[in-house]
Amino acid sequence: MRLGIFAKTFDGTDPATVLGAVGDAGFSASQYNMACSGLASMPDEISDEQVRSIGEAAAKTGVEIVAVSGTYNMIHPDVSVRQVGHRRLEELARHCAGMSTGLITLCTGTRDPVDQWRAHPDNDLPDAWRDLLEAMETALEIAERYDINLGIEPELANVINSAEKAHRLITELGSPRLKIVMDPANLFEVATLEEQRSTVSAAIDLLADRIVMAHAKDRNPDGSFATAGKGVLDYPHYLGRLKAVGFDGSLVTHGLSATEAAGVATFLQDILSGASAGDGR
Template identity: 40%
Template sequence: MAELEDGDPAIARAPLDGAAQDEPVAFEARLGIFARTFRRQSAAQVATAVAEAGYSLAHWNFAAIGLSTLADEVNGSQFTEVRDAFRAYGLQIPSVSATFNAVHPDPATRQSAVRKAVRLVALAPLLGAEVVTLCSGTRDPDDMWHAHPDNGSRDAWTDLRRTLDELLEAASAAGVRLGVEPEPGNVIANAALAARLLHEIGDDAPLGIVFDPANLLSPDTVGRQIEILNQAFDLLQPHILSAHAKDVVAGGYSAPGVGLMDYHHVLDLIERVPGVPLIVQDAEPGDAARVNIDLRRWHQESRAGGGA
């Protein structure tokens, strides 16, 4: 169990508000956005922006209010204040970022980040969060999302497993789950590597997948997106904890609806994991409401069989 700092209150684990797990969850109630889309001075200001854009959920990152993602300077009372600020608007925080370079080539740098992440995992329930999201890391020492030729090495895989061992212990103690997202620049670069990791760690571990369809595509492969996404979904479906919504464009990624992805098909897939949050990423603040409206419309069209 992580040691909590002075001012970090004891945590009693409680389920999130809302429908029980065996009850259907309306699509609108599953729809969220990255809180750091709206960078503000306070959590209350972020919550206001999220609500005004029409979302029910927010994936939290302390960077949204100018603090570090791993929140080592934030005490437990401040975690509770964030939760309360969102609940005042009827919003929930299903997940929180604890992203750092899990295989940083410098062991001291990596271990320092692990200690901070372990503490964040322990405090995550104070936000109401049930999932803590991670970056599986890269051997690039400067950018945790940048590919490196040594990411596929045995040593990188071993370092990732060691990092996860500490975090999984903290997650078990806190009653939360860790979410790993396949990212092309990271050790877990694709769905097959994610499936390998899940198999090695075992079904009993508090580990699952953040399913981001855009990460599995590129401008060169997007023409085969139905085949690629179906294969990935079939591999990972039982382990999906959350899904991200962004789009593929020639220069990388964008908000949904301005790129090359077939969101009717994406939403058909997401419908097969009932209750899993769908979190909008890479939207500009002024475009967030439009994305919300479009996702709801596409969902209705896909349910009606209308397609694009």
Template identity: 35%
Template sequence: MSGVDLGVFARCFPAQAPEPLGRAIADAGFSSVQLNLSAIGLPTIPDAQALADIDLVAVRRDLEAPGLRIWGLSGSYNLAHPDQERAREQTEDAARLIRRAPELGVVAVTLCTGSRNPDDMWRAHPDNDTAEAWADLLRNLGPLFDAAEEADVFLAVEPEPGNVISGTDAAVRLLDELGERASRIGFILDPANLVGETGPDEYETVLRDAFDRLGSRAICVHAKDVVTWDERIAGAAGLDFDLVRALHAALPHPVPVVVQDADPANLAAVRALVLGDA
């Protein structure tokens, strides 16, 4: 994986001001970052008044000072929340944030396609597969597309087993139903999420299929494992990162790899594992 743009979730580090956060990320050997505003002590999606008070240009300047690039910005909230009045209010705030994304220089704003689970947008719910949940997702995406077109950024969708877009089939369906607006969708391919609840014997088949069908629309690959990083570093079985590296290298265009769910204490070992230097 020589020469890969290797990034990290900003939330892997303790919340702090942008300048020291940027130094910590660069010192850990990363060239880019996926930013959640919570990593600098702010709400992930500020309301109108809070957003108006944030100098995003200064945030970018301070975070990128050591040579980093802010690849993406989190705009995650529950698009399929069972309380759709709440979801619509959050959609307004998210659209406002997306319109200001160019101030951070990001390629994409990342989304969560949501769950009918009212307490955890990442947790599966039987109603996620209903026509109503799908319709709510598409309805709430509308204002986000308007904002993304104005800001000229991608909306990054990550197939997650607990969400309405639960895997490759649902991702392809989303593209088909969006028509021309699908040009604003870019996929984050997270191998650990893509394999979901399948058994290890099926991992390669599932991953090859996902990278084959979604690879032309991939804008990022997330690096985490089906076990915790500490467990993997200690010798537990997990994903075949040789396969992940090969699939990433075969994508039709370069995309960053962004490390997730690590912490400063294990980042060096995680970085070596992801790059194949372990």
């Protein structure tokens, strides 16, 4: 697996500076965010010059842009907000080739009108699922038009809050362009070691053929998020299971400070070296 990190972990609005910091910290891949170019994460407009500077920075630093963040609330209760998100997604997709990437990561959304990462009881209602299907169909039409893939991840606060729902969405939409970003820390909050391992194994096994990228963060014992390696997540088990199902894509860490980055790179590389000895069961 190739080690990567969210580009916005590092300060700066110049792609060469940001990606240089990514490489210096020990990572060869990055999930890019347009904020690293001094823009909104989902801009209304991206210039050809801005795109060119990203591509040139990636080539100069040797850091591969394995994905670009394209998160917006796909089931926002206000339809007009969703429509703005769709337009911005198309603008991002239009420039993916210039950034040498073929993957945009999404947020499947929540009925919360303010925070796309906050749970809402209406997320489990039939109309939320209907709106997600409609939004994803629009997004997949964009993906087809620009020859890219879209990555979603099961996230407890979103409408796709389990591996089973992700699998259902894949089945109902039937598009090979819909991929999975696997983040085990988004599959549980507080769990025993046995429960955690069971949940993570089941999710990876169910979604194995669609996993295009893996994320790396952690959970504290109280359920809050933590930096990878500083919480309760069983990383040898997680990475062993990914290897067992044949995943060889990028492992991208996030939710950490820039000062922690080099240490996390070392931690993950050490686990990856050990994971090759077994399947993580």
